[in-house]
Amino acid sequence: MSANKGAKLLEVRGLTMDFGGLRAADDVSFELFEGEIVALIGPNGAGKTTVFNCITGIYTPTSGDVIMHPPGLAPRRINGIKANSITRLGMARTFQNIRLFPAMTVLENVMIGRHCRTSTNILDAILRTPRARRETRETIAESHRLLRKVGLADLANEFSANLSYGAQRRLEIARALATAPFVLLLDEPAAGMNPQETQELDELIVRIGAEEKVAILLIEHDMKLVMNISDRIVVMEYGKEIAQGTPREIKENPRVIEAYLGEEAHA
Amino acid sequence: MNHFKRSLGIGLWFMFLTLPLVVVRVNTLSQEVEWRWANMLWVGLAAFAIAWAWRYSIDRRAARQAQGGSQTRPLSARRSWAQRLSDDPILSRRLLMVAALAALAFPWLVSTGQNFYHVNIMVSALIFVVLGLGLNITVGLAGLLDLGYIAFFAVGAYTYALLSKNFDLGFWTCLPLGGIMGMFFGLVLGFPILRLRGDYLAIVTLGFGSITKIVLENSDVLFGGAAGIAGIPRPDLFGLVLDGREKSLYSYYIVLALVALTVFVTNRLKNSRIGWAWMALREDEIACVAMGVDMARTKLSAYALGAFWAGLVGVIFAAHNNFINPDSFTFMDSAMILAMVVLGGMGSILGVIIAALALKLLPEYLRAFAEYRMLVFGAVMVLMMIFRPQGLISGLRRKYEYDVSKGSDDVGK
Numbered sequence: 304m305s306a307n308k309g310a311k312l313l314e315v316r317g318l319t320m321d322f323g324g325l326r327a328a329d330d331v332s333f334e335l336f337e338g339e340i341v342a343l344i345g346p347n348g349a350g351k352t353t354v355f356n357c358i359t360g361i362y363t364p365t366s367g368d369v370i371m372h373p374p375g376l377a378p379r380r381i382n383g384i385k386a387n388s389i390t391r392l393g394m395a396r397t398f399q400n401i402r403l404f405p406a407m408t409v410l411e412n413v414m415i416g417r418h419c420r421t422s423t424n425i426l427d428a429i430l431r432t433p434r435a436r437r438e439t440r441e442t443i444a445e446s447h448r449l450l451r452k453v454g455l456a457d458l459a460n461e462f463s464a465n466l467s468y469g470a471q472r473r474l475e476i477a478r479a480l481a482t483a484p485f486v487l488l489l490d491e492p493a494a495g496m497n498p499q500e501t502q503e504l505d506e507l508i509v510r511i512g513a514e515e516k517v518a519i520l521l522i523e524h525d526m527k528l529v530m531n532i533s534d535r536i537v538v539m540e541y542g543k544e545i546a547q548g549t550p551r552e553i554k555e556n557p558r559v560i561e562a563y564l565g566e567e568a569h570a
Numbered sequence: 571m572n573h574f575k576r577s578l579g580i581g582l583w584f585m586f587l588t589l590p591l592v593v594v595r596v597n598t599l600s601q602e603v604e605w606r607w608a609n610m611l612w613v614g615l616a617a618f619a620i621a622w623a624w625r626y627s628i629d630r631r632a633a634r635q636a637q638g639g640s641q642t643r644p645l646s647a648r649r650s651w652a653q654r655l656s657d658d659p660i661l662s663r664r665l666l667m668v669a670a671l672a673a674l675a676f677p678w679l680v681s682t683g684q685n686f687y688h689v690n691i692m693v694s695a696l697i698f699v700v701l702g703l704g705l706n707i708t709v710g711l712a713g714l715l716d717l718g719y720i721a722f723f724a725v726g727a728y729t730y731a732l733l734s735k736n737f738d739l740g741f742w743t744c745l746p747l748g749g750i751m752g753m754f755f756g757l758v759l760g761f762p763i764l765r766l767r768g769d770y771l772a773i774v775t776l777g778f779g780s781i782t783k784i785v786l787e788n789s790d791v792l793f794g795g796a797a798g799i800a801g802i803p804r805p806d807l808f809g810l811v812l813d814g815r816e817k818s819l820y821s822y823y824i825v826l827a828l829v830a831l832t833v834f835v836t837n838r839l840k841n842s843r844i845g846w847a848w849m850a851l852r853e854d855e856i857a858c859v860a861m862g863v864d865m866a867r868t869k870l871s872a873y874a875l876g877a878f879w880a881g882l883v884g885v886i887f888a889a890h891n892n893f894i895n896p897d898s899f900t901f902m903d904s905a906m907i908l909a910m911v912v913l914g915g916m917g918s919i920l921g922v923i924i925a926a927l928a929l930k931l932l933p934e935y936l937r938a939f940a941e942y943r944m945l946v947f948g949a950v951m952v953l954m955m956i957f958r959p960q961g962l963i964s965g966l967r968r969k970y971e972y973d974v975s976k977g978s979d980d981v982g983k
């Protein structure tokens with residue numbers, strides 16, 4: 304569980320995000336390395352999701368740098384780049400409040416993830432050229448593979464709106480994986496899951512991290528899950544990053560205990 | 571019993587409401603007021619019966635839904651006839667053949683000698699089928715509300731009218747040009763409204779439609795003003811001289827071919843990378859972009875392609891009618907096309923065709939009840955929104971062929 308397993312993939316330096324007078328993220332810095340699972344934790348409203356949105360291009364940070372280091376390519380500063388370009392570069396995410404495409408089937412949801420890795424244009428689609436057919440075939444095969452991976456293959460033709468909550472969360476993960484990322488961001492993947500489902504999710508996250516060769520950054524409130532699977536943990540409070548370290552270090556950090564339990568814990 | 575009381579109340583209420591309309595009549599000849607109490611009784615009875623049937627059907631629907639909801643697995647839900655049709659390619663291909671043959675034979679069955687009234691009606695209905703299918707791309711698939719769609723139709727029609735008048739260009743040259751002009755205007759409208767959604771999008775597109783009409787009405791020199799442009803040549807067929815009926819038949823086959831082409835292209839696009847991106851955009855814009863779909867490109871392609879068909883069919887409209895003026899391109903027409911898409915079921919090709927034919931043909935053949943046409947129309951809309959708010963055909967699940975055995979090397983859990 305050494306912190307620096309491999310090459311650096313994602314670097315966040317002095318990230319600050321203001322909403323009017325409110326500073327939602329204040330000088331946040333951390334890094335993500337190959338093969339790692341890093342958790343971003345903190346009380347509600349600490350600015351974790353804001354950091355996620357800044358990294359994935361949904362917001363443009365007020366200041367600071369977000370730098371991606373695609374394997375084998377030159378590093379790239381991605382502040383202010385459109386979200387779809389960032390996904391194309393190799394960073395995918397899931398959402399805290401599930402954002403699936405409800406009127407599309409489970410398989411189709413995953414197929415959308417392949418959009419940025421395929422290139423069928425309008426003319427190809429109308430003429431159904433060999434390239435379009437091949438890409439469609441590959442898209443379907445790859446989507447099926449990912450559905451099997453998250454255990455949803457049996458429900459491939461069901462509308463995503465009809466899935467159970469836990470299954471919808473897993474579908475979001477499959478959809479994000481379909482974009483062939485090297486960094487995967489999971490925003491509260493265990494929210495609303497029962498202990499049994501959380502346990503399964505725990506295994507799933509570790510498994511996809513290893514099998515799909517993605518580094519994972521996740522926001523999570525379920526401490527058991529976080530302590531189990533994270534290599535490192537970044538703690539935020541009121542927009543500021545207050546601690547970083549291995550699960551063991553974080554557990555014993557007085558600043559973190561204070562943030563979670565309040566002042567009285569000191570007394 | 572509760573139903574009985576309520577229905578009775580509704581009956582009485584209608585008797586009261588319609589009292590001045592159906593009971594009291596001033597006979598202008600004899601200068602006296604007639605009281606037709608019998609009418610009142612009929613109104614009351616009819617309102618009572620309808621209210622009763624209404625409550626009954628709502629109850630049945632609720633009961634059916636409760637039954638459906640108790641099923642444990644959603645997969646086993648009852649399949650609609652449309653779903654069954656789409657799951658069975660052989661059956662749907664056969665039905666398509668029958669429909670194609672019927673469409674080809676139609677003008678010969680209904681037109682005799684110089685009577686080609688029905689053919690002309692069908693031509694205008696099919697023009698609206700193409701418009702419906704075009705708007706179906708923008709609204710039904712990509713979910714971009716467009717209340718000014720008729721403007722692209724006008725662009726196509728005026729393109730042909732002006733080019734043939736000023737530059738003596740033929741129908742077949744102008745047909746693609748009309749489509750391209752429509753597409754161009756689709757892009758022109760699309761660029762500034764990429765960031766808009768929902769209500770704002772509706773207002774801007776509504777404005778675009780109105781502006782187009784006002785420009786056409788007020789530009790006497792260029793567009794012929796409110797009087798329009800007359801003497802637009804009919805489609806030519808290798809220079810042959812056609813009589814009235816033959817001209818109509820020719821228009822019919824041209825527009826029928828266009829319908830076939832639209833269906834073909836829309837269907838191909840719908841089941842492709844492009845179509846999936848459109849649908850994802852309709853379902854959730856933020857998630858769609860986060861999954862790597864280029865929003866600008868996807869939206870613009872939806873606008874451009876939707877407008878393309880309107881421009882194309884606008885040329886046919888101008889050629890078929892010989893004459894165009896701004897009154898053919900009102901907001902009412904935009905709303906009508908939108909109604910076709912909504913009634914047919916967002917994104918459903920078959921649904922939109924059925925809805926378009928129904929909405930254009932019914933008013934034509936209901937001319938006998940001309941005064942009540944809009945009343946019936948409104949009632950149908952209200953009923954549809956209550957009983958099938960999702961449209962005639964919707965919620966089809968598409969299945970994708972996939973050889974499961976191929977992927978057995980990495981079995982998940």
